[in-house]
Amino acid sequence: MVLIKGGYLVDPGNKREGVFDILIADGKVIKIEKEINQDAERLINAQGKFILPGLIDMHCHLREPGREDEETLLSGSWAGIRGGFTTLCCMPNTQPPIDNQGVVEYIYNENRKIGLIDIFPIGAITKNREGKELTEIGELKRAGVVAISDDGNCVMDSEVMRRAMEYSKMFDLLVISHCEDINLSCGGLMNEGYISSILGLKGIPRQAETIMVARDLELARLTQARLHIAHVSTKEAVELIRQAKKEGIKVTSETCPHYFSLNEETILGYNTNCKVNPPLRTQEDIEAIKEGLRDGTIDVIATDHAPHTDFEKDTEFEQASFGIIGLETALGITLKELVETKIITLSQLVERMVLYPAKIVGMEKGTIDIGEPAEFIILDLHKSWKVEKEKIVSKSKNTPFLNWTLPGVIEYVFAKGKMVLGNTN
Amino acid sequence: MAFREKARILDEEGMRRVLLRITHEILEKNKTISDLAVIGIRTRGAYLAERIIGLIEEIDKFKVPLGILDINLYRDDLTLLSAQPIIHKTEIDFDITDKKIILVDDVLFTGRTIRCALDALIDFGRPKLIQLAVLIDRGHRELPIRADYVGKNVPTSLKENINVKLKEVDGIDEVVIEERING
Amino acid sequence: MVNWTGKDLLGLEDLSKEEIELILERADSFKEISLRPIKKVPTLRGKTVVLFFFEPSTRTRTSFELAAKRLSADTVSISANTSSMVKGETLKDTVKNIEAMKVDIIVMRHSASGAPHLLAKTVEASVINAGDGCHEHPTQALLDMFTIKEKKGKISGLKISIIGDIAHSRVARSNIWGLTKLGAEVTVCGPPTLIPQGIEKFPVKVTYDIKEAIKDADVLNILRIQLERQKSNLFPSLREYALNFGIDLEKLKFAKPDVLIMHPGPINRGVEISPEVADGPYSVILEQVTNGIAVRMAVLYLVSQKSK
Numbered sequence: 083m084v085l086i087k088g089g090y091l092v093d094p095g096n097k098r099e100g101v102f103d104i105l106i107a108d109g110k111v112i113k114i115e116k117e118i119n120q121d122a123e124r125l126i127n128a129q130g131k132f133i134l135p136g137l138i139d140m141h142c143h144l145r146e147p148g149r150e151d152e153e154t155l156l157s158g159s160w161a162g163i164r165g166g167f168t169t170l171c172c173m174p175n176t177q178p179p180i181d182n183q184g185v186v187e188y189i190y191n192e193n194r195k196i197g198l199i200d201i202f203p204i205g206a207i208t209k210n211r212e213g214k215e216l217t218e219i220g221e222l223k224r225a226g227v228v229a230i231s232d233d234g235n236c237v238m239d240s241e242v243m244r245r246a247m248e249y250s251k252m253f254d255l256l257v258i259s260h261c262e263d264i265n266l267s268c269g270g271l272m273n274e275g276y277i278s279s280i281l282g283l284k285g286i287p288r289q290a291e292t293i294m295v296a297r298d299l300e301l302a303r304l305t306q307a308r309l310h311i312a313h314v315s316t317k318e319a320v321e322l323i324r325q326a327k328k329e330g331i332k333v334t335s336e337t338c339p340h341y342f343s344l345n346e347e348t349i350l351g352y353n354t355n356c357k358v359n360p361p362l363r364t365q366e367d368i369e370a371i372k373e374g375l376r377d378g379t380i381d382v383i384a385t386d387h388a389p390h391t392d393f394e395k396d397t398e399f400e401q402a403s404f405g406i407i408g409l410e411t412a413l414g415i416t417l418k419e420l421v422e423t424k425i426i427t428l429s430q431l432v433e434r435m436v437l438y439p440a441k442i443v444g445m446e447k448g449t450i451d452i453g454e455p456a457e458f459i460i461l462d463l464h465k466s467w468k469v470e471k472e473k474i475v476s477k478s479k480n481t482p483f484l485n486w487t488l489p490g491v492i493e494y495v496f497a498k499g500k501m502v503l504g505n506t507n
Numbered sequence: 508m509a510f511r512e513k514a515r516i517l518d519e520e521g522m523r524r525v526l527l528r529i530t531h532e533i534l535e536k537n538k539t540i541s542d543l544a545v546i547g548i549r550t551r552g553a554y555l556a557e558r559i560i561g562l563i564e565e566i567d568k569f570k571v572p573l574g575i576l577d578i579n580l581y582r583d584d585l586t587l588l589s590a591q592p593i594i595h596k597t598e599i600d601f602d603i604t605d606k607k608i609i610l611v612d613d614v615l616f617t618g619r620t621i622r623c624a625l626d627a628l629i630d631f632g633r634p635k636l637i638q639l640a641v642l643i644d645r646g647h648r649e650l651p652i653r654a655d656y657v658g659k660n661v662p663t664s665l666k667e668n669i670n671v672k673l674k675e676v677d678g679i680d681e682v683v684i685e686e687r688i689n690g
Numbered sequence: 691m692v693n694w695t696g697k698d699l700l701g702l703e704d705l706s707k708e709e710i711e712l713i714l715e716r717a718d719s720f721k722e723i724s725l726r727p728i729k730k731v732p733t734l735r736g737k738t739v740v741l742f743f744f745e746p747s748t749r750t751r752t753s754f755e756l757a758a759k760r761l762s763a764d765t766v767s768i769s770a771n772t773s774s775m776v777k778g779e780t781l782k783d784t785v786k787n788i789e790a791m792k793v794d795i796i797v798m799r800h801s802a803s804g805a806p807h808l809l810a811k812t813v814e815a816s817v818i819n820a821g822d823g824c825h826e827h828p829t830q831a832l833l834d835m836f837t838i839k840e841k842k843g844k845i846s847g848l849k850i851s852i853i854g855d856i857a858h859s860r861v862a863r864s865n866i867w868g869l870t871k872l873g874a875e876v877t878v879c880g881p882p883t884l885i886p887q888g889i890e891k892f893p894v895k896v897t898y899d900i901k902e903a904i905k906d907a908d909v910l911n912i913l914r915i916q917l918e919r920q921k922s923n924l925f926p927s928l929r930e931y932a933l934n935f936g937i938d939l940e941k942l943k944f945a946k947p948d949v950l951i952m953h954p955g956p957i958n959r960g961v962e963i964s965p966e967v968a969d970g971p972y973s974v975i976l977e978q979v980t981n982g983i984a985v986r987m988a989v990l991y992l993v994s995q996k997s998k
Contacts, residue, residue, distance in 0.1 A: 632727060
């Protein structure tokens, strides 16, 4: 038995917020009360600390199978745990891609052996993510995918996208869209504008995103399907989604910590760790995204954790891979940029990083319930930490946040009923 | 490094007389002056060369050509210097081949500047001969170089510094010995 | 008088007005060396300069090579097809290998913007950017400025128009930074498809009207038009480009009588510039080439003098 005393619980799914004691027996939460006085093998004093349900990332890349040099299900699990995540949804751009039952089963089987946290695969919309032929969506669903997406690629053919959305409706399966008009962004390396012109790097106009957001919103209107817009990066996209929601279109959306903390100027000096797709935009976009997160236009903060090895990043800017790792820094960046600045409350953070992602992909998770396996984190907001390359547990170190000091040290992580991270010192 | 003035070796009048004597010696040693050219080493050597040309013209009513040499590109201590030398133009707009060259500098010390100047001159052609004229010879040679015309021999210690000031750059004609203080 | 403190020369955007002036003054001192019977001084004796060209270039490579040789440096020339890059070695690996051979200065031309910056962070040797992608070509701009200064006696206050593919031109970018730092008024002119996004934040005027760019200009710097741009629909045909933006005698009627015509070369005769203009009395195109050596000697000298 483990007794956690005096922690401040933030569990908006159960509308429970305040100081509570939590008792765990055999991996399950058996009591949540104002005051529990009982002998336990282990007593954790959580006074002055916060207890949040384990974070859920609905958009990350774990690279297995195919690029185990960048990340594996195991290393990704640990990176997630370090960042407070107890559930990850991994995107299908693996090698081979998650476009068939076999790969889905592989991921479930491997993760069962690892057994640290829950990992749910997202299936591809089209075979080989080529945007041409639909995958066997029903079979993928039966095998356990929680959504479908060709993430990394945009389904350019509007007819194909329409049919994917229409067809998925019968499984109530979420379609996650990577919105990028690749003819318009073709060859682009960063946001198009003054900075790209100074650096002589081919730009990606913001319209490459907004054109496709607009298209997919119209397709959602047409098909009445559930659409989720991945990694929103522009203020125009935020506005389009806001409008669509008002009109009753079934759309949800996400953004990532780097889109509300970094602007395009961070690329000056050819910093490849800031090369990401969609690209970092301007301060104005950052403000619009923060507003979207505040007013709920943007439902979710996901990481788009995209690990790349040193040799893929430590190269000419145009050769460098797109992507930023984010599992270990997402909570810290969000606390720093959104909670400390009072744009959202800690309870809203839990909504955007736990409750809504769970709801959107349709998983029964995201709350701390009696009788359920313990799955929460204990967070000390009085402490801060510095992002250091040596301390990153992800196999890849491609983060633009090196040397940032971030608020909130995660002291304990309980996942699937087990304490997987504990303050032993 | 700070210096304190120790003694004045030449004033304006003294400098004029010394240069006049050098000019006479040059004319005496070189019977014909039609193939003579005077080349000064930047900065102060160039002005001294100009003055010598003026004096030759006063005496012989003939203007010999003037050349100006910047030796910084030929220095053997470029990589040792802490301050970056300022490179100026070398201006020799006549062919020095078969000319008798009078090379002029203000102070002859280790001889290394003259070594550079000789290297540089050779790159411009093959003069008939090169003679060296200096205002002050302060000794301490590190190379087998000697001047043909010396304004004044001034034995010095290595702690001392010879400061040649010319009207064209410093507003005054004088030569002083300075002594290094605190160091 | 400023001292040169940088290890590298990567672009003019990073330099101060004083540093640019310092290079131009030094270049003036070096120009005379190329006029001597023995065109060589021993200044960089024992130094090794590697000319690392990942893009074809005759002019710039030759100019750098002569500049280095006239300063008595040893030069090694590596071009993309002879280096091992083709075998899949990364740029960093190749360069670390070169550096292990103890070289002092690396002059690099690369098709990727920022490649010399990556190099400069990696190696101890000085890196001189000889053109990176669409970013900068600092020595070309310096020799352009040197030529303007030589011909016009000054740069400050002059009206200079840069004409052509501004969006993809490293020459244009370096010229814009350098010239405006020295007080010139720069106008860029070309079809809107070849004008970079965000140009309004650059310290330049923009016009799509060639007459506007020619009229009142003291200098016309005409950029080479890359034939492959036509394929990406940035303009419909070379013929139409020449019609609208090609500088010929007809268009020069709007120019000041003492206008200078410059071109970084190589020239597409009859496209961006007509033969009569390229070879005409206003043209200083060949003098640019001559001055290139002096400017590059100055740059090689200064980076080798970096603060120790």
